[in-house]
Amino acid sequence: MDSALSGIRILDMTHVQAGPSASQLLAWLGADVIKLEPPAGDVTRSHLRDIPDADSLYFAMLNCNKRSITVDMKSSAGKHVFLQLLEKCDLVMENFGPGVMEGFGFPWEEIHRINPRIILASIKGFGSTGAYSRLKAYENVAQAMGGAMSVTGTPDSPPLVTGAQIGDSGTGLHLVIGILAALQQRTRTGKGQYVECAMMDSVMNLCRVKWRDHQRLAHGPLPEYSQPTDGRTSMPRTGNDSGGALMGNVVRCKPGGPDDYAYVVVQDHRWERLAGRIGGAALASDPRFATVEGRHRNQAAMWELIGQFSAAWTKREFMTILSEIDVPCGPVMNTADLAEDEHVKQRGMYVELDHPARGKWHNVGMPIKLSDSSVAITPPPLLGEHTEEVLRDVLHLSDAEIAALRAEGAFDNSGHAKDGE
Numbered sequence: 001m002d003s004a005l006s007g008i009r010i011l012d013m014t015h016v017q018a019g020p021s022a023s024q025l026l027a028w029l030g031a032d033v034i035k036l037e038p039p040a041g042d043v044t045r046s047h048l049r050d051i052p053d054a055d056s057l058y059f060a061m062l063n064c065n066k067r068s069i070t071v072d073m074k075s076s077a078g079k080h081v082f083l084q085l086l087e088k089c090d091l092v093m094e095n096f097g098p099g100v101m102e103g104f105g106f107p108w109e110e111i112h113r114i115n116p117r118i119i120l121a122s123i124k125g126f127g128s129t130g131a132y133s134r135l136k137a138y139e140n141v142a143q144a145m146g147g148a149m150s151v152t153g154t155p156d157s158p159p160l161v162t163g164a165q166i167g168d169s170g171t172g173l174h175l176v177i178g179i180l181a182a183l184q185q186r187t188r189t190g191k192g193q194y195v196e197c198a199m200m201d202s203v204m205n206l207c208r209v210k211w212r213d214h215q216r217l218a219h220g221p222l223p224e225y226s227q228p229t230d231g232r233t234s235m236p237r238t239g240n241d242s243g244g245a246l247m248g249n250v251v252r253c254k255p256g257g258p259d260d261y262a263y264v265v266v267q268d269h270r271w272e273r274l275a276g277r278i279g280g281a282a283l284a285s286d287p288r289f290a291t292v293e294g295r296h297r298n299q300a301a302m303w304e305l306i307g308q309f310s311a312a313w314t315k316r317e318f319m320t321i322l323s324e325i326d327v328p329c330g331p332v333m334n335t336a337d338l339a340e341d342e343h344v345k346q347r348g349m350y351v352e353l354d355h356p357a358r359g360k361w362h363n364v365g366m367p368i369k370l371s372d373s374s375v376a377i378t379p380p381p382l383l384g385e386h387t388e389e390v391l392r393d394v395l396h397l398s399d400a401e402i403a404a405l406r407a408e409g410a411f412d413n414s415g416h417a418k419d420g421e
């Protein structure tokens with residue numbers, strides 16, 4: 001079946017999370033993704049293993065719908081295979097530490113020279129330019145340096161990381177956008193280009209509204225926040241405040257377990273209706289809350305009243321009650337809630353898969369729905385599962401040529417001398 005990216009072939013050298021999250025999305029959009037791994041494989045194959053000898057869920061959940069080949073990029077024979085693959089691919093993706101591609105002998109200029117149509121898409125912690133360009137990064141380093149940690153938590157907590165992987169998968173999304181744009185430009189110009197996303201830049205982009213408020217601080221305190229901001233020159237940690245023009249917060253629900261909460265947004269034009277439902281006519285006309293300014297001033301009392309009402313209902317009952325009066329409200333769903341949730345099933349967002357070594361398992365589904373392009377999710381490849389297939393089908397190598405490359409150590413570094421050794 002034709003898919004959005006049918007006909008696009010990707011040489012995917014990415015590892016860990018940030019890069020693989022991007023190439024998995026491109027595979028789900030229909031690209032042929034050939035994951036080029038070092039002979040020992042992407043390190044996440046063995047990270048946090050739950051079943052002995054089976055590739056980890058970490059690897060499995062980020063590498064579906066890909067083919068795997070092993071190529072030793074430190075051997076001459078491996079470099080020779082890479083060179084041939086460059087001729088046959090539309091895109092190379094990588095998220096190595098600074099200088100690794102250069103160390104292989106393949107900086108962007110060289111890749112571009114070899115195949116002017118090819119796109120190179122890279123994720124770096126901090127980009128290839130700038131004072132931090134030589135530094136490596138993981139998710140939480142990016143959250144720390146991109147500003148997210150300093151605004152996450154409560155005023156009396158240390159800076160906190162967010163549970164969503166905005167540094168890794170968030171940067172992966174940025175990279176996919178850049179890749180799709182570069183493919184589109186290539187359609188017009190016939191020329192490939194270098195696409196680079198830095199994790200720090202992506203986190204800053206995702207914290208955009210905090211920069212709005214950072215600049216507003218220069219003009220006085222921010223009344224919508226539940227804590228004073230007078231005299232501040234940087235954004236504080238603001239707990240569960242909505243951070244938008246409309247007030248929002250979490251309230252407790254029945255029976256009071258650790259995830260029995262719901263998030264409520266108080267739209268200005270819905271206050272009367274909300275107040276009427278939780279406190280009757282008296283609250284709906286209470287002058288303390290009649291105006292936005294009044295609700296800002298008296299927000300602690302307002303949340304106390306909403307919380308007294310919500311505590312009598314489960315989080316799902318509370319959502320139903322508020323949705324009946326058109327007030328935005330969401331129960332705080334934990335992973336067990338979501339795994340069983342009817343809506344999640346209907347949206348195909350928690351998909352059961354089979355795997356030769358691990359049996360049944362689940363992956364989070366494809367969050368981008370295209371009406372004319374859909375790809376069934378297939379399990380991740382075993383290490384090197386498709387090496388011979390790719391050499392035959394993509395590079396049209398004969399059995400003898402494959403055997404010769406293997407003997408020279410192109411695919412397996414055990415017992416073979418490296419360049420320069």
Ligand SMILES: CC(C)(COP(=O)(O)OP(=O)(O)OC[C@H]1O[C@@H](n2cnc3c(N)ncnc32)[C@H](O)[C@@H]1OP(=O)(O)O)[C@@H](O)C(=O)NCCC(=O)NCCS
Pocket residue numbers: 015016017018019036037038039071072073074095096097098100103123124125135136137138139168199
């Ligand atoms: C994630 C990160 C910190 C991991 O650091 P690391 O484990 O030291 O890995 P690096 O990417 O720096 O290096 C990879 C090594 O594998 C080697 N390697 C990778 N693929 C290879 C292949 N096919 N054949 C031979 N060697 C290979 C590289 O040569 C390098 O070895 P070296 O250290 O001898 O040069 C680093 O890759 C990084 O900063 N990446 C960019 C930011 C990023 O994406 N971070 C988030 C990851 S979720």
